[in-house]
Amino acid sequence: MKLMNMGLFLHVAGFVVCCGMMLHCAADSKVHYHEFHLTESNFTRLCSTKTMLTVNESFPGPVIRVRKGDTIYVNIHNQGSYGVTIHWHGVKNPRNPWGDGPEYITQCPIPPGTNFTQEVIFTTEEGTLWWHAHSDWTRATVHGAIVVLPALGTTYPFPQPDAEEIIVLASWYKHDVMELMTETLSRGGTANLSDAFTINGQPGDLYPCSKETTYRLMVDYGKTYLLRIVNAAQNQDFFFMIAEHNVTVVGGDASYFKPLTTPYIMITPGETMDVLVTADQPLGEYYIVATPYFDGGADDYDHSTATAIFEYRGNYTHPSTPSFPYHIPAYNDTVVASLFTNQIRSLASPEHPVDVPLDVTTRMYLVVTMNMLPCPNDSCAGPDGYRIAAGLNNKTFENPKVDILQAYYWNLSGFYEPNFPDQPLHYFNFTSDDLLSNNVTVSDPGTRVKVLNYNETVEIVFQGTDVMNSAENHPIHLHGYKFYVVGRGQGIFNNVTDPKNYNLYDPPELNTIPIPKDGWATIRFKASNPGVWFMHCHFDRHMSWGMDTAFIVKSGGTAETSMKGPPAYMPPCDLESFLGSKDSMLLREDR
Numbered sequence: 037m038k039l040m041n042m043g044l045f046l047h048v049a050g051f052v053v054c055c056g057m058m059l060h061c062a063a064d065s066k067v068h069y070h071e072f073h074l075t076e077s078n079f080t081r082l083c084s085t086k087t088m089l090t091v092n093e094s095f096p097g098p099v100i101r102v103r104k105g106d107t108i109y110v111n112i113h114n115q116g117s118y119g120v121t122i123h124w125h126g127v128k129n130p131r132n133p134w135g136d137g138p139e140y141i142t143q144c145p146i147p148p149g150t151n152f153t154q155e156v157i158f159t160t161e162e163g164t165l166w167w168h169a170h171s172d173w174t175r176a177t178v179h180g181a182i183v184v185l186p187a188l189g190t191t192y193p194f195p196q197p198d199a200e201e202i203i204v205l206a207s208w209y210k211h212d213v214m215e216l217m218t219e220t221l222s223r224g225g226t227a228n229l230s231d232a233f234t235i236n237g238q239p240g241d242l243y244p245c246s247k248e249t250t251y252r253l254m255v256d257y258g259k260t261y262l263l264r265i266v267n268a269a270q271n272q273d274f275f276f277m278i279a280e281h282n283v284t285v286v287g288g289d290a291s292y293f294k295p296l297t298t299p300y301i302m303i304t305p306g307e308t309m310d311v312l313v314t315a316d317q318p319l320g321e322y323y324i325v326a327t328p329y330f331d332g333g334a335d336d337y338d339h340s341t342a343t344a345i346f347e348y349r350g351n352y353t354h355p356s357t358p359s360f361p362y363h364i365p366a367y368n369d370t371v372v373a374s375l376f377t378n379q380i381r382s383l384a385s386p387e388h389p390v391d392v393p394l395d396v397t398t399r400m401y402l403v404v405t406m407n408m409l410p411c412p413n414d415s416c417a418g419p420d421g422y423r424i425a426a427g428l429n430n431k432t433f434e435n436p437k438v439d440i441l442q443a444y445y446w447n448l449s450g451f452y453e454p455n456f457p458d459q460p461l462h463y464f465n466f467t468s469d470d471l472l473s474n475n476v477t478v479s480d481p482g483t484r485v486k487v488l489n490y491n492e493t494v495e496i497v498f499q500g501t502d503v504m505n506s507a508e509n510h511p512i513h514l515h516g517y518k519f520y521v522v523g524r525g526q527g528i529f530n531n532v533t534d535p536k537n538y539n540l541y542d543p544p545e546l547n548t549i550p551i552p553k554d555g556w557a558t559i560r561f562k563a564s565n566p567g568v569w570f571m572h573c574h575f576d577r578h579m580s581w582g583m584d585t586a587f588i589v590k591s592g593g594t595a596e597t598s599m600k601g602p603p604a605y606m607p608p609c610d611l612e613s614f615l616g617s618k619d620s621m622l623l624r625e626d627r
């Protein structure tokens with residue numbers, strides 16, 4: 037109980053600080069406690085049963101509901117058979133990287149048979165977020181939505197919908213996902229594709245043995261519904277649409293947008309989108325469709341389509357088949373996908389203002405590449421017997437043995453290097469289609485982080501490339517922050533002309549952004565959240581291949597600008613690594 041009391045105290049202290057600094061200050065933010073039981077149990081899809089890890093035996097997992105400004109404590113009991121961590125995707129968790137969760141970045145995995153309590157602090161987020169496993173590829177089955185309602189006494193910046201519904205899009209593998217990952221990473225080749233996609237856990241009518249369980253969203257004529265859509269798929273962007281109904285996008289990543297009415301959305305892994313849909317068509321059944329958007333060169337994606345049914349209540353003759361959308365964008369329609377993404381704007385209203393950093397103090401230009409690394413006797417399954425890898429500025433990220441946060445906090449050397457480069461060492465024609473020689477394909481593995489001083493204003497230009505002929509869009513996700521997307525374009529970024537077109541007026545504020553295929557995107561944020569924060573491609577396979585780095589944001593010198601101390605218990609790291617560092621063992625004993 038000591039932990040809880042302590043946590044509560046810190047929360048109250050943090051709350052006072054937060055109120056001092058913010059205009060909107062909900063006097064009645066609450067603390068909630070949750071229990072997550074991670075267990076293996078059987079699930080049957082596509083006529084095939086498998087045992088898989090879930091939270092509370094549910095797929096997707098339980099929904100967490102809070103109001104803006106609340107804090108939750110989640111006691112995670114790992115009753116599975118391997119180590120796991122849980123991440124609170126899109127929650128800034130100010131000063132509290134200890135509650136963020138990515139394995140070997142902010143903690144080591146929770147060993148089977150033990151539990152760990154994470155403190156998760158909501159502040160400015162409002163809308164839809166999600167939680168998911170952040171270890172191995174376990175998030176395939178361990179994920180769920182987070183609903184952040186407006187603080188009491190405030191409302192949505194759009195008419196109150198009649199009802200709300202959560203829509204979680206995910207990947208389904210008939211095989212065990214842990215086996216899939218181990219096999220993929222040990223062979224060094226491409227990853228097997230998923231066998232299906234799911235909408236709220238169900239693949240839908242287009243797959244075998246799925247018709248009886250297809251997810252049905254029951255609606256009443258004339259009512260308006262808020263759909264909170266989460267893309268929890270492992271490696272797949274989707275076009276999402278409802279036959280004969282437009283949707284109005286009003287938010288995403290727990291920020292509000294200017295309303296955007298469209299027949300379809302494009303949603304990338306990691307993103308959430310809040311859309312309104314009015315049941316204003318003739319009584320009937322209409323397919324809800326999540327179909328792949330894939331702009332890569334090789335035919336390397338699961339071609340299947342998940343469906344659910346938007347079903348009107350009432351007295352009418354039900355059709356033998358629901359209506360299917362007349363027009364679905366082609367799977368590779370980059371123009372249509374970019375058009376959608378580029379139209380998204382922040383509200384930029386007095387109630388929901390933007391605060392884009394204007395004076396940039398740290399500029400980074402990050403070249404996003406697929407790569408390869410040599411294998412003994414060219415024995416791997418990638419090109420030329422190499423192992424497939426990925427990188428940022430030619431650096432392939434490798435997980436350390438002790439998480440970066442504890443290594444930083446306890447001053448342990450040898451687990452990471454603070455020298456992640458701000459620019460690539462070599463400039464070349466990044467979008468050229470002949471980037472196949474070893475001097476551009478072979479990367480440099482290691483655990484490198486970028487250190488930022490408190491309050492630095494950071495601009496990152498992500499440059500997509502065609503190295504290894506594997507140009508495709510990459511959904512880059514940053515932990516601990518939301519960032520403004522001030523620009524996005526095709527080709528190689530021009531640092532003289534492109535900044536002239538930046539949107540500093542109403543750019544969207546997000547936590548995940550698709551970097552266009554053979555194009556670039558620019559984000560800005562202020563480094564006002566001290567801690568250790570991961571940044572990575574949200575395609576799981578690219579994350580495992582090393583398309584990652586982490587930021588260490590230093591403290592600002594005062595208590596309110598410093599990260600909190602660790603909770604009384606953290607999951608243990610590999611003991612041998614610690615034994616090499618007796619000081620840290622002592623520190624841990626002393627606490």
Ligand SMILES: *[C@@H]1O[C@H](CO)[C@@H](O)[C@H](O)[C@H]1NC(C)=O
Nearest residue numbers: 070071072073091092098099
């Ligand atoms: C998970 O299951 C446990 C045990 O049945 C229950 O106490 C807990 O409330 C559940 N958690 C959630 C978030 O639903």
Ligand SMILES: *[C@@H]1O[C@H](CO)[C@@H](O)[C@H](O)[C@H]1NC(C)=O
Nearest residue numbers: 076077078079084085086087
């Ligand atoms: C799960 O399914 C396997 C076979 O696929 C079976 O052996 C096992 O008994 C099942 N477990 C439970 C708890 O039903």
Ligand SMILES: *[C@@H]1O[C@H](CO)[C@@H](O)[C@H](O)[C@H]1NC(C)=O
Nearest residue numbers: 037039111112151152153605
């Ligand atoms: C583990 O769970 C028990 C029982 O729910 C709880 O009392 C304890 O505080 C938890 N320990 C940690 C480290 O979260």
Ligand SMILES: *[C@@H]1O[C@H](CO)[C@@H](O)[C@H](O)[C@H]1NC(C)=O
Nearest residue numbers: 211212215216217219228229
């Ligand atoms: C991956 O695909 C290969 C070829 O189809 C198959 O032999 C292997 O069993 C698959 N592995 C997993 C884990 O699904």
Ligand SMILES: *[C@@H]1O[C@H](CO)[C@@H](O)[C@H](O)[C@H]1NC(C)=O
Nearest residue numbers: 280281282283297298299317
């Ligand atoms: C959907 O919006 C398009 C314009 O984007 C419009 O042409 C079409 O009529 C609308 N469809 C419905 C069903 O409202």
Ligand SMILES: *[C@@H]1O[C@H](CO)[C@@H](O)[C@H](O)[C@H]1NC(C)=O
Nearest residue numbers: 319348349350351352353354
């Ligand atoms: C449904 O409509 C049919 C035909 O219009 C009518 O015969 C029937 O009584 C209606 N049923 C109900 C429950 O209203």
Ligand SMILES: *[C@@H]1O[C@H](CO)[C@@H](O)[C@H](O)[C@H]1NC(C)=O
Nearest residue numbers: 331332366367368369370371
């Ligand atoms: C999309 O794919 C089709 C068929 O595979 C191909 O003909 C077309 O050129 C592709 N379009 C783009 C923009 O790559």
Ligand SMILES: *[C@@H]1O[C@H](CO)[C@@H](O)[C@H](O)[C@H]1NC(C)=O
Nearest residue numbers: 464465466467468469470528
């Ligand atoms: C870079 O490569 C692209 C695609 O091959 C080509 O169109 C462009 O002319 C090249 N640019 C330069 C400066 O060589």
Ligand SMILES: *[C@@H]1O[C@H](CO)[C@@H](O)[C@H](O)[C@H]1NC(C)=O
Nearest residue numbers: 462463464465473474475476
């Ligand atoms: C890689 O090697 C090729 C051929 O030797 C050369 O043309 C190219 O400039 C080199 N690229 C880099 C980035 O060093």
Ligand SMILES: *[C@@H]1O[C@H](CO)[C@@H](O)[C@H](O)[C@H]1NC(C)=O
Nearest residue numbers: 430461462475476478479480
């Ligand atoms: C990437 O790093 C590797 C290993 O240090 C080096 O051989 C290669 O030339 C580098 N490539 C680029 C484009 O900097």
Ligand SMILES: *[C@@H]1O[C@H](CO)[C@@H](O)[C@H](O)[C@H]1NC(C)=O
Nearest residue numbers: 399401459463529530531532
């Ligand atoms: C602009 O890009 C060029 C390479 O294309 C580079 O040499 C130069 O340093 C960059 N300027 C700034 C201000 O980043």
Ligand SMILES: *[C@@H]1O[C@H](CO)[C@@H](O)[C@H](O)[C@H]1NC(C)=O
Nearest residue numbers: 490491562564592593594597
């Ligand atoms: C950080 O920036 C804010 C303004 O955004 C300012 O009020 C604060 O004093 C700065 N803190 C430090 C430690 O620089």
Ligand SMILES: [Cu+2]
Nearest residue numbers: 510573575578
């Ligand atoms: Cu990627």
